[in-house]
Amino acid sequence: MALLSPRAYARLPTEQPNPRTRGIDRRSTLDVVRLINEEDRRVALAVGRVARELARGVDAVAAALAGGGGVLFLGAGTSGRLAVLEAAECPPTFNTTPRQVRAVIAGGRRSVFRAKEGAEDDPALGRKAAAAVRRGDAVVGIAASGVTPFVNAALAEARRRGASTILVTSNGRPRGAAADIVIAPDVGPEVVTGSTRLKSGTAAKLVLNALTTGAMIRVGKVHDHWMVDLKPTSRKLRLRGERITADLGRVPPARARSLFRAADGSVKTAVVMARLRVDAPAARRALARAGGVLRRALESAA
Numbered sequence: 001m002a003l004l005s006p007r008a009y010a011r012l013p014t015e016q017p018n019p020r021t022r023g024i025d026r027r028s029t030l031d032v033v034r035l036i037n038e039e040d041r042r043v044a045l046a047v048g049r050v051a052r053e054l055a056r057g058v059d060a061v062a063a064a065l066a067g068g069g070g071v072l073f074l075g076a077g078t079s080g081r082l083a084v085l086e087a088a089e090c091p092p093t094f095n096t097t098p099r100q101v102r103a104v105i106a107g108g109r110r111s112v113f114r115a116k117e118g119a120e121d122d123p124a125l126g127r128k129a130a131a132a133v134r135r136g137d138a139v140v141g142i143a144a145s146g147v148t149p150f151v152n153a154a155l156a157e158a159r160r161r162g163a164s165t166i167l168v169t170s171n172g173r174p175r176g177a178a179a180d181i182v183i184a185p186d187v188g189p190e191v192v193t194g195s196t197r198l199k200s201g202t203a204a205k206l207v208l209n210a211l212t213t214g215a216m217i218r219v220g221k222v223h224d225h226w227m228v229d230l231k232p233t234s235r236k237l238r239l240r241g242e243r244i245t246a247d248l249g250r251v252p253p254a255r256a257r258s259l260f261r262a263a264d265g266s267v268k269t270a271v272v273m274a275r276l277r278v279d280a281p282a283a284r285r286a287l288a289r290a291g292g293v294l295r296r297a298l299e300s301a302a
Contacts, residue, residue, distance in 0.1 A: 004147050012171050014144055014196050018189035036198075039191050043199050046185035047206045053183045054207060057140075058214035060164040060181060064138035065100060065219050071212075072158070073103040074129050075142035076120030076150045078197040079168075079204060080105030083142055084112055086208045092237060094212075094221045095229040101212070104129040106150040119150060126153030135162030140211065142204050143167065144196035146174040146184070155179050168207050170200040183207050220293035223248065223271075228294050232265040241267050248294075249274025268294045276301050 009015065020039070024032060047054070061071050073083035080103075087103035090096040105111045106126075107119030119125060126149065133139055139158035141151040146169035155165045156178035167179035170187050185207065187199040216222055221229040226248060232238040238260075246256035248271045256270070263269035263280050272283035275298055290297035 009145075009147070012145055012147075013186070013188070014170050014190060014200055015194050016189040017193045018191060021191050024191070036191055039188075039199055040202060043185070043187050043202045044206065046187045047203055047210075050183055050185050050207075053181060054210055055214070056181050057166045057183055057207075057211050058218065060166060061138045061140070061211055061215035062218035064136060064164060065215060067136050069134065069136035069138065069163075070099050071101050071215075072130070072133060072137065072139045072163075073101075073142065073208070074105070074126075074139070074151060074154050076106035076148050077111075077115065078201050079142035079144060079148070079151070080107075081112055082201065082204050082208060083140075085205075086212060090212055090216075092231050092233055093227055094216045095231040104154075120148050121150070123149045123153030126150040126155075127157045130154040130157035130161065130163075133158045133161045133163045137161075137163040138166065139163050140166045140168060140208075141179065142169075142208070144170045144200035144204070146171040146177065146182075152178060166211075168204050170196065170203055220291070220295070223268075223294045226267075228267045228271070230267060238265070241265060241270075245270040245274065268292070268297075272297055 021035060024035060064071055073086050075083045083103040084105055087101050090101040111119060130139060139155060141155045143151040146167065155167060159165045159178050165179045166181045166183065167177055169182065169184045172184050173182045185203045187203050190196060190198045192198065226244045228244060230237055230241055232241045242253065242257050242260050244267050245260050246253050249256060249259065251274045259270040259273050263273060268287055269280055269283045271294060272286050273280060276286065286297045286301065290300060
């Protein structure tokens with residue numbers, strides 16, 4: 001995708017002034033806060049209007065994970081930080097591996113903490129970011145403008161390598177976008193003109209939340225509303241694992257605690273132990289036969 005001319009770039013929806021926030025610098029602090037909140041309310045509605053595209057994205061990410069592939073999130077600036085955040089949150093919540101879910105931010109790890117905005121204009125960095133992508137993977141590019149050279153080059157390289165490609169943007173479907181699926185909630189102009197870390201960033205976070213959570217539900221990492229594949233790396237997560245075991249295993253808290261320890265911190269194993277009244281090795285075998293899906297393991301033994 002060729003770089004936009006200055007005139008074309010100025011016409012992007014995210015670069016337009018917001019008539020509702022004119023004169024915001026002359027308003028009281030309370031009015032400023034209320035106005036920002038009013039604009040934020042529009043974001044969830046905008047994401048809801050692209051539910052079909054978002055569902056297609058969920059299915060693409062789930063297909064990659066179910067097929068043994070990985071998911072790569074990438075972006076520049078705020079979008080890149082959101083990519084890193086999404087990848088970082090998946091291991092404790094869903095017990096994913098570094099191969100399954102990872103992220104790249106333009107400019108490298110230092111850009112997470114210190115802005116390196118010029119990196120977004122380098123397509124070579126984008127192609128390099130996708131160099132390890134394989135057929136069967138899914139690549140999610142995040143770019144509020146939809147025309148970030150780093151993101152578009154990465155998506156084009158990923159598509160060339162046979163991966164599914166998804167673009168998350170706030171500017172509709174850009175011409176020539178190298179994405180199979182474009183998720184583009186129309187959030188309207190920003191509170192501060194062009195500051196896409198605001199509504200566009202919030203929309204992207206909502207979309208990413210749905211992409212990962214929806215995909216993890218589809219591949220069996222959620223049972224009912226419980227995160228049954230959590231990784232108990234903290235006291236909070238261990239206690240949560242025990243509560244889930246008690247609820248799904250239908251056992252008292254003390255018994256759940258004992259089972260959770262015997263299952264080496266695996267909620268699924270502990271629940272199968274409780275429900276089927278078997279030891280940990282037998283529970284693991286039952287889960288293996290069920291493809292790791294707790295519901296299937298419990299129903300097959302019913």
